[in-house]
Amino acid sequence: MSDPPLVPPHEVDPVRLGAYFALIEVTSLLRHAIEQQLHEDGGLTFVRFQVLMRLHRSPTGSHRMTDLADAIVVSRSGLTYQAGLLEKAGLVARSPSPDDERGVTITITDAGRALLGRVLPGHEEVVGDLLFEPLSRADARALADLLAPVRDHMRAAPPRSASRRRARPTAEG
Amino acid sequence: MSDPPLVPPHEVDPVRLGAYFALIEVTSLLRHAIEQQLHEDGGLTFVRFQVLMRLHRSPTGSHRMTDLADAIVVSRSGLTYQAGLLEKAGLVARSPSPDDERGVTITITDAGRALLGRVLPGHEEVVGDLLFEPLSRADARALADLLAPVRDHMRAAPPRSASRRRARPTAEG
DNA sequence: TAGACCTGCTTCGACTTCGAAGCAACTAGG
DNA sequence: CCTAGTTGCTTCGAAGTCGAAGCAGGTCTA
Numbered sequence: 001m002s003d004p005p006l007v008p009p010h011e012v013d014p015v016r017l018g019a020y021f022a023l024i025e026v027t028s029l030l031r032h033a034i035e036q037q038l039h040e041d042g043g044l045t046f047v048r049f050q051v052l053m054r055l056h057r058s059p060t061g062s063h064r065m066t067d068l069a070d071a072i073v074v075s076r077s078g079l080t081y082q083a084g085l086l087e088k089a090g091l092v093a094r095s096p097s098p099d100d101e102r103g104v105t106i107t108i109t110d111a112g113r114a115l116l117g118r119v120l121p122g123h124e125e126v127v128g129d130l131l132f133e134p135l136s137r138a139d140a141r142a143l144a145d146l147l148a149p150v151r152d153h154m155r156a157a158p159p160r161s162a163s164r165r166r167a168r169p170t171a172e173g
Numbered sequence: 174m175s176d177p178p179l180v181p182p183h184e185v186d187p188v189r190l191g192a193y194f195a196l197i198e199v200t201s202l203l204r205h206a207i208e209q210q211l212h213e214d215g216g217l218t219f220v221r222f223q224v225l226m227r228l229h230r231s232p233t234g235s236h237r238m239t240d241l242a243d244a245i246v247v248s249r250s251g252l253t254y255q256a257g258l259l260e261k262a263g264l265v266a267r268s269p270s271p272d273d274e275r276g277v278t279i280t281i282t283d284a285g286r287a288l289l290g291r292v293l294p295g296h297e298e299v300v301g302d303l304l305f306e307p308l309s310r311a312d313a314r315a316l317a318d319l320l321a322p323v324r325d326h327m328r329a330a331p332p333r334s335a336s337r338r339r340a341r342p343t344a345e346g
Numbered sequence: 347t348a349g350a351c352c353t354g355c356t357t358c359g360a361c362t363t364c365g366a367a368g369c370a371a372c373t374a375g376g
Numbered sequence: 377c378c379t380a381g382t383t384g385c386t387t388c389g390a391a392g393t394c395g396a397a398g399c400a401g402g403t404c405t406a
Contacts, residue, residue, distance in 0.1 A: 006286035015314050022320035027200040028246035029327040073201035078363050080386055102371045102384045113179035134326040141188050143319050147195035153307040154202040248394050253356055275354045275401045
């Protein structure tokens with residue numbers, strides 16, 4: 001008798017819990033719907049779509065591989081794989097970076113932009129219907145204003161397993 | 174000359190765009206950090222963690238497979254796979270549902286709850302540090318209040334490729 | 347009760363994803 | 377110029393994910 005509790009009881013802020021759960025659930029559902037639309041309308045996955053979008057929105061139409069991987073939050077090897085597929089499909093081109101021989105620059109092609117043109121309307125429709133339908137203009141702005149600092153904070157935070165686990169306020173610089 | 178533009182120019186609400194991008198980026202980064210912490214602290218993936226959490230928070234400690242798959246937004250086959258792993262590890266048990274012979278009820282074990290107990294502190298730390306650090310209490314509440322209706326709307330929406338693509342207001346019932 | 351249909355779960359094959367290891371090219375210090 | 381260490385990308389094997397197909401168990405209608 002009197003076993004220690006399997007999950008030590010601790011009070012979790014229910015407001016935070018609700019925000020966290022809703023965030024995970026909303027993006028899971030949204031991503032799922034987006035994947036489906038992209039697949040139907042253009043044979044794309046969300047990752048490949050993000051690659052094309054980032055390149056398309058870049059002034060030069062291109063990026064270094066590593067920068068792109070960080071931007072869309074995917075592993076380097078994962079991006080290599082997807083870039084290979086996109087290249088085989090003629091949607092991007094890869095070339096050695098001019099300044100650094102080991103670097104690879106990935107560039108969107110006209111075919112890539114054309115595919116985006118075919119896929120974007122449906123994409124906007126899905127996002128509009130699912131994410132923004134229940135949100136007023138002010139709500140959308142509020143959401144953006146809440147998430148922007150969070151994103152900046154996460155980007156600034158030690159990218160991977162640095163610190164953590166030693167949250168004690170030590171005197172290290 | 175005068176080729177048609179590859180991507181037809183259309184005005185996208187920059188506020189919506191910012192909210193959408195920030196949402197995707199924030200959850201991608203958050204999920205990445207969470208996966209890492211769960212793996213280090215308990216050899217769990219996020220999906221397996223979600224399974225255990227849902228079961229743990231259920232009054233009976235159990236769920237039907239299909240309901241659980243819908244709840245955590247994963248395919249049925251995917252859940253079957255993960256449930257197999259969790260069962261092999263002794264963290265859950267599967268049994269035929271009492272009312273419906275083809276249904277399978279999955280139940281968390283004491284070992285499953287114990288593992289949660291070991292993993293949850295680190296989990297809360299990561300979520301707190303990354304997601305909520307830049308947010309005030311009021312911000313967290315605002316975020317939850319914004320996302321709750323979105324979640325409800327998404328849950329209510331036709332789960333998969335229904336309607337869409339015929340957004341034109343036709344006279345069909 | 348029979349037949350047709352539907353549902354819940356699992357199996358299967360294809361694809362995606364990751365981290366570790368490998369390789370080429372930069373950089374620093376002598 | 378060497379050597380050592382670092383950085384950028386790819387290859388490789390292991391694991392996770394999905395949808396389609398399969399199968400057993402329900403449900404409906406006559």
